[in-house]
Amino acid sequence: MSDITHHLPLLKAAQIVNNHALGSPLGTQRTKILMLGSGELGKEIAIELMRLGAWVCAADSYEGAPAAQIAHEARVLDMANPDQLDALIDEIQPDIIIPEVEAIATQELRKAVDAGIQVTPSSQIAAICMDRERLRVLAHETLGLPTTPYRFAGSLDELVAGAQAVGFPCVIKPIMSSSGHGQSVAHTPDDLESSWTEAQHGRRAADDDEVSRVIVEAFAPLESELTVLTVSSSAGVVTCQAIGQRQEDGDYRESWQPVGLDQEVLDRAHDLAVQIVDGLVDISHQHNEPGWGVFGVELFVLKDGSLLFNEVSPRPHDTGMVTIMSQRLSEFALHARAVLGIPVSQSDTRLTIPEGTTAASRAIVVHGNAEVVFSGVEHALSTEDTDLRLFGKPNVHGHRRMGVALSTAPTVAEAREKTQNILESLHITLL
Template sequence: MPASLPGPTVGVVGGGQLGRMLGEAAAPLGIELVVLDPTPDAPAAQVATDQLVADFDDADAIRDLAERSDFLTFEIELADQESLDEVSDATGVPCHPDPATLSLIHDKLHQKEALADAGVPVPPFRRVDDADELRAALHELGTPAMLKARTGGYDGRGNVPVESVDDAADAMDAVGGPAMVEAFVDYEREISVVAAQGDGEVSVFPVGENIHEAEILREMVVPSRSSDAVLAAAEQVGRDVLELLDGRGVYAIELFETTDGRILVNEIAPRPHNSGHWSIEGALTSQFEQHLRAVVGWPLGATDLRAPTVTKNVLADGDDSRPARVGGVSEVLATPGANLHWYGKREARPLRKMGHVTQVATGDESREELLASARSLVDGLGFD
């Protein structure tokens, strides 16, 4: 679509923090954003043109969304592939990425099988439908291993470490359904490639380093503290993965960098991703602007790194749910190179992602110094 102003309207299935940041990126481009989300006054509704309150699989609501839009996209994998497919065909409103990509992503076993069949490096894995099959797989793959629910898991949900064969029955009960098991990866670090497919072009952001705790992504360091050879290999694997995915948009490819310098694909997200939040301040074009450019068929932006950048997520603390109120913000705002992003969620639940702080180098600060600063700033934030 040739770029002109005012821009088109993009309908987004999902109105969480990713939809919110898409809305923040849409306004300067002259693009209007309408989101669909079951939560009234969802985070994205505070910055988008409008919100339709409906479930992610409500075909009638998705049709209403399409009728108000020139393009459709999604910011959550819970978007219903069949409804998007049917509505897009019936209305002629294109959906990017292609809804078929969701079919590949929804089932982690199918995702790994497709990658392996294409020659993309992945950890050894096996399908397991019951405890006996898991025991047999563990004898082959060894322990410890990681058992993953095939569908529905995110932010570590649905992932169960298995320390020994004796734990097989309890692990399958914890997953609660069809699963796959992966061999333990002796990795140096977890990294990710955020990349975009546009109208005949591909762009790749600098490789980021992801720091997890309890299966939740807590911090991102860009560029990753990897060797140049590893960074080049990671980018190439990211490009190879993109060849398997249909439709325009941003994709996040989560990777393991092994202790011997190999790259293995962990998981794929067909949307902007937490590991790319650093790009809002740290890259010439953010992942959110890039996603919108790609979806509507406009030229992609430059992804060069402005300066070394780190991001730390702000997670709700405590053991209970309560209204979301945070103090200690002044120190973040007063720190050169620090940037605060608040997601507008009304309720703080334990370990819920409420925002993030990004620290961009303003001089010759090392990535370790930037990370220490971001940690200190987030530690200074307090939930009332």
């Protein structure tokens, strides 16, 4: 990866965001941040914002969310309900809104921007990235990024036609969902009806009676998957070292950095990441929004070494938890700086682990229906160069990520093994 900051035709910061008063979060002159979504990623973001002197209100759909436990104030509401979200914004009067989840009434974000509130990265980007149809059209048909063959469908009949066009096996996803919800693989035409039903059950829609459109994609011969964390700030766009990952049912389970691929592949990955973020930030600038923040750009590496764009999250990414161990500034610190208008340089994203070392993370997923208690942490962290984050979520219903194990080691395999050992050493009790 070249050590070059990619500069966009930037708007002057003074034209799109007020100067932020930091360092006095309980005083009269303060920067007020409203977090929409207060999970484990939001908790780390809130910590970094508070370290820089911002005041933070953490909102989520349930009591005791991770970020709500440490923020200055917290609220509970249905963020997909326009009236509730509008009332919250009116109450808090934030300077900056940071969406940390996708289940948000995005039309209210546009209203907030019109009222002079900064939305991160922007209201336009939030609306595009939560809609797979809009995002795929932008990435492939407007920007020319390589993707899997795809079709969109608004009915079972259209899904059948789309699947026949892209071929079997194929992947079916609701155009609005996250973390693998509603996603399935159809191996034959006989699977399509159940895939359609799965997509309707797993989709996110404003109206429960609303039919969700789906995207049907050709099944790609994957060698691996990458996340390239890409940062847009007042200084331009920079990228982090690519992150390797393992998923189950579309949801993150492990990640590691660096990935150890050929430099040519890594360079192309970073170029694709910059290209999609450039496109999104350009749209933000057209609407007088800064487009600042961290983007998690997801890419497929095929068996022949070629790369395909998959998706992009306009926020820190689950796989980026590994940056707590690996980088000078974690993805959360980078996001906080970018959001506040602080310039982020390529040097800020550099790896700080010794050369020839790999950092790894592993999600701690708990199954059951109860409160979760961890013990044995002293044994789990008895090995050098290991760490742990327990998210403090109040309970689990079904399965839920409740923590992350972190390590560094000379090789990817050794680093992953150390995180597995942390997981196996923990005692997890359901009450």
